[in-house]
Amino acid sequence: MSRALQHPSADQIGAIKAFVFFLCMLPAAQLILGWRADSLGANPVETITHATGAWTLRLLLITLAVTPLRRYTGLHWLVRLRRMLGLFAFAYGMAHFGIYLWLDHFFDWQAIANDILKRPYITVGFAALMLMVPLALTSNAAAIKRMGGRRWQALHRSVYAIAVFGVLHYWWLVKADILQPLIYSAVLAVLLGLRAWWRELERRRQLAAPPPVAPSLKGKVIRIVPK
């Protein structure tokens, strides 16, 4: 059993993926069914807007939690769920934006452009979504091959900025009760803080290692370590 947990077979991975896909669809299904049953409260448009926004943030944070989880549990196959989680975050973000374009502004492009330029919380929300587009477009094996792993990874590090913008978007729109955005911020701070800490650990490790001086090298050795 624990072997299966550490190293699931291809079939088992497939089943896990199907299950995660199903879980990620649940909030959307709930909203669609709720809309049809008129059970989304007095202001269903607001309910849908808030729910799709919240799931975008949650899925972003879950995506960012994959690497730490992998590192601390040794469950390396978790990384195989990350693309789907990220793409679901993008899908909920697009739904959130789509609802805003349609049911908040009824595709009044002038008003939408004004909103994006004038209202900081909309500006950062829009920026976050736009930054997600290239990540979504390159979330496939062909793109990794075409770009090369290093460049692909550099591009996908923008997810850190996206998550920060996303949380800011939420923080800046609440009226007085900042408890919820505070919780999202704290989770994000831990996830980003871990990465900063790992980087520091790596720096120390490299500094502590004896310089790899080959006997044939006479001159001064310049060591390259992470900042």
Next chain:
Amino acid sequence: MLIKRPADIPASEITPRDLFDDRRRFLQQAGASLIAGAALWHGVPDNARAAATRLSPLASSPFSTTESQTAYKSVTTYNNFYEFGTDKEDPARNADKMAVRPWTVRVEGLAGKPRTFDIDDLLKLAPLEERIYRLRCVEAWSMVVPWVGFPLSALLKQVDPLGSAKYVEFVTHYDASIMTRRQILNWPYTEGLRLDEAMHPLTILAVGLYGEVLPNQNGAPVRLVVPWKYGFKSAKSIVAIRLHEKQPATAWNQSAPQEYGFYSNVNPEVDHPRWSQASERRIGELRKRPTLMFNGYAEQVASLYQGMDLRKHY
């Protein structure tokens, strides 16, 4: 508990108008109950409640709008009453912990005859009227609510405001044992009006809605309703009314002075710093509608603000 068996409700207490207004919900609920094989009483609590808490007689008012009224369920489940939680559904879930009897309202400050009113005396202070008003929330949604109440001026006249009184402060109920302890706003929540705004015939103290006693989540037992201002000005569950010479502090203004001014008149031309106030979503409707100056009450109240820069006095 207000839920009674059908036999307990005298037919005479269920007015035809009610049944008429409510027929669709009543039939749906009754039908569902029958299908479920349950007794008819599932469909009845609304009417049982109405019978138990009906306010009458009610005079109609020329200030009432004829626009279609927001569903009772929406009016009583979509509320901002942060003491009971910041989700719109929280007040309806939590406000029944608040005891609304006994209840008194102190009217004090710069008054010749300051006095503490018992709530049951307040209810008899002036003839109760139905006032069907538009309610525009600062969050850009709106409702049409058939309030029951009487002009605030009727109460203020009873205490003889002194010549020096220029402002009115409203202090609301706060009880940490049943309300949130988090300092989301300064508790108790306070609001304020200029004396002439308070004396305006549109300004009422509401004690009911839809012809019934006010549900707790809507500010029972007595709340302010100022229909040309954003909803947060209409303080709920009032315990004291104070006459002042100087403009009193108000909860939202203290929380975010650049966003919520003392006046907070509905104004489509002055945006909230973070969102537009030009349009609103009427609860129950999908399309947004343009917001009207002074929430459509410009004819009655615009003169109060003559010569004032409403961008500055937002």
